[in-house]
Amino acid sequence: MLRLVSILGFSAFAALAIAEPMPQPKTAEIQQLIEKLGSEDFSEREDATSKLEQIGAPAIDALRKACTAENPETVRRAREVLRKVEQKLANEKTLTPTLVELDERDTPLDSVLAVLSKQGACDVVLGGLKPEELAKLKVTVSTSGKVPFWNAVLKVCEAADLQVAVVGGFMAPGATPYMKSSRANVRFARVLNKAIVLEARDPKTPRRPAAVYGAVLVESLPFPKNTSFGASSTALLQAWPEPRLQWETTTTVKVAKATDAKGTRLATEYLPPKSSDPQPGSKEGITLIRNANGTVTIVRDLSPGIQPAGLFTPNTHQAVVQFKHADKPSEMVNQLDLSFYATVQTGIEPISRAWGLLENQNSTGVGGTDVEMTARHEKDSNGTLVANVTLSYNSKSVHPVGVFDELPGVKGTANLGSGNHTVHGILVTDKDGKPFGLGLRSGSNQLDQNGRRITVKMTLELVHDQNANNPPAAITLWGTHARQVEIPITLKDVPLTVGK
Numbered sequence: 063m064l065r066l067v068s069i070l071g072f073s074a075f076a077a078l079a080i081a082e083p084m085p086q087p088k089t090a091e092i093q094q095l096i097e098k099l100g101s102e103d104f105s106e107r108e109d110a111t112s113k114l115e116q117i118g119a120p121a122i123d124a125l126r127k128a129c130t131a132e133n134p135e136t137v138r139r140a141r142e143v144l145r146k147v148e149q150k151l152a153n154e155k156t157l158t159p160t161l162v163e164l165d166e167r168d169t170p171l172d173s174v175l176a177v178l179s180k181q182g183a184c185d186v187v188l189g190g191l192k193p194e195e196l197a198k199l200k201v202t203v204s205t206s207g208k209v210p211f212w213n214a215v216l217k218v219c220e221a222a223d224l225q226v227a228v229v230g231g232f233m234a235p236g237a238t239p240y241m242k243s244s245r246a247n248v249r250f251a252r253v254l255n256k257a258i259v260l261e262a263r264d265p266k267t268p269r270r271p272a273a274v275y276g277a278v279l280v281e282s283l284p285f286p287k288n289t290s291f292g293a294s295s296t297a298l299l300q301a302w303p304e305p306r307l308q309w310e311t312t313t314t315v316k317v318a319k320a321t322d323a324k325g326t327r328l329a330t331e332y333l334p335p336k337s338s339d340p341q342p343g344s345k346e347g348i349t350l351i352r353n354a355n356g357t358v359t360i361v362r363d364l365s366p367g368i369q370p371a372g373l374f375t376p377n378t379h380q381a382v383v384q385f386k387h388a389d390k391p392s393e394m395v396n397q398l399d400l401s402f403y404a405t406v407q408t409g410i411e412p413i414s415r416a417w418g419l420l421e422n423q424n425s426t427g428v429g430g431t432d433v434e435m436t437a438r439h440e441k442d443s444n445g446t447l448v449a450n451v452t453l454s455y456n457s458k459s460v461h462p463v464g465v466f467d468e469l470p471g472v473k474g475t476a477n478l479g480s481g482n483h484t485v486h487g488i489l490v491t492d493k494d495g496k497p498f499g500l501g502l503r504s505g506s507n508q509l510d511q512n513g514r515r516i517t518v519k520m521t522l523e524l525v526h527d528q529n530a531n532n533p534p535a536a537i538t539l540w541g542t543h544a545r546q547v548e549i550p551i552t553l554k555d556v557p558l559t560v561g562k
Contacts (some may be wrong), residue, residue, distance in 0.1 A: 096114070096128045099143075107135070115147065119147065126144065129141050153547050153548055157307075157549065160181070160304060162178060162209065164204060168200045170200055171188070172197035178211075182211045182214075184257060184305040189227050189259040189261045194248055197247065204217075212277075212302070212304070230258075230309075231255035235285060240254060255305075256306075258305065277306075284298070295559065296384050296385070296558060300379060308408075309379060314334075315381040315400055316401050320397070321397050328392060328395065331383070332382075335375055394556065399550075399551075402548070411541075412538050413429050415429060415536060419437070419439060419533070422438070422439075429539070447534075448523055450520070451520045451537065453516075456515055460543055462487025463482065463484060465484055465485075466480075478497070482497075483498070485500045486518060487539050489538045489540055492534060499525035501523040502521075502523075505521070507519075
């Protein structure tokens with residue numbers, strides 16, 4: 063079964079990592095399609111719209127120009143296509159997986175996981191009741207080249223009969239709590255919230271249906287014992303992002319298709335988490351684990367029948383889907399096509415940027431729709447170069463970098479002191495990309511009445527790097543940004559919990 067779902071994972075990810083490159087359309091072909099967006103023939107407009115969406119990134123420049131066309135229909139369609147293309151590219155960029163390669167022959171399991179940990183830049187360790195015995199187990203694992211990180215993890219699980227227990231501090235229901243203090247001769251997780259723990263799978267239970275898309279593994283998990291969601295059949299889905307991916311919450315799940323063993327389509331309903339949180343603590347026979355986000359998950363139930371109804375609440379990495387059948391509750395979904403929608407925090411990146419700065423002229427930043435930035439640089443009465451910057455952004459979704467955060471692709475200079483030369487995430491560079499030293503002459507910030515949007519106003523003194531005289535050319539806000547992502551996957555043979 064695992065071999066099958068591993069292949070399914072590759073299929074889901076083909077567009078991101080292993081698909082053959084599409085032939086690049088010529089500029090003239092793209093321009094012809096742009097012109098047809100305003101055609102008097104509806105079918106011609108629809109066809110051009112569809113083809114431009116399929117072309118994607120190569121059409122972006124032409125679509126941006128079309129957004130200023132005289133024909134309002136051309137403008138409307140160009141904006142809509144551009145929005146979809148940019149959203150798809152952002153989704154793929156955010157979910158780009160870490161690629162790894164395993165080719166281990168008759169190697170101790172713990173050593174295989176050490177190789178995987180190094181390539182995946184996170185601790186992949188053994189947990190469960192007897193990790194010392196598992197560590198010495200010799201396995202053979204080959205990925206036949208570079209593959210997404212989670213596909214390699216599934217390969218290891220298949221070879222050693224393991225399953226995922228903990229990812230980034232979130233625990234699967236029924237998993238054994240991870241304890242590293244008494245583990246001799248076994249690698250341990252240095253920081254559990256940035257690690258993956260694998261444990262032995264109970265041979266009496268079937269393998270979990272699983273699929274991989276980019277940097278995310280989605281599994282169907284059994285509910286904690288004695289959990290009920292009424293008389294319908296219900297599935298618990300767990301998203302396991304790579305630890306480097308800062309997953310904030312699952313926003314919703316949309317089911318495209320669900321069929322039973324006879325091919326009958328099933329009606330589905332996404333059940334959002336209940337507003338009331340379970341109370342932490344323990345009762346005889348029940349262990350409650352508080353997740354990293356503060357929710358509580360039942361991980362062990364030794365005394366059936368004493369769990370209060372409704373105690374289970376999905377955490378921010380989970381989703382509950384209910385299935386309805388005309389005759390009787392289904393116990394299995396033969397094929398489940400769905401999309402997980404979630405909010406994630408990006409890595410450090412440019413959030414908004416203004417190029418081509420000119421002295422004594424206002425410049426507007428280009429970036430996310432929830433960020434506004436204006437900047438103006440000039441010389442004061444003493445001849446000192448200063449920049450006046452105004453930022454306005456949603457403080458819940460945008461987080462400017464700190465002075466000691468590393469900016470990808472940006473090199474600082476020792477001549478201007480330590481740090482990345484930013485103030486409240488703002489970096490000023492010349493035409494060669496060299497940063498200016500910044501000093502905060504004055505500043506203020508104000509939250510709106512909802513406590514969400516913050517407006518920051520700063521006057522910055524700009525100091526040239528040694529032997530540099532170029533004027534400012536760009537002002538950039540660096541930080542992390544909350545982004546909505548879609549994870550389309552297909553699961554096979556999903557067992558359902560039937561309510562009583």
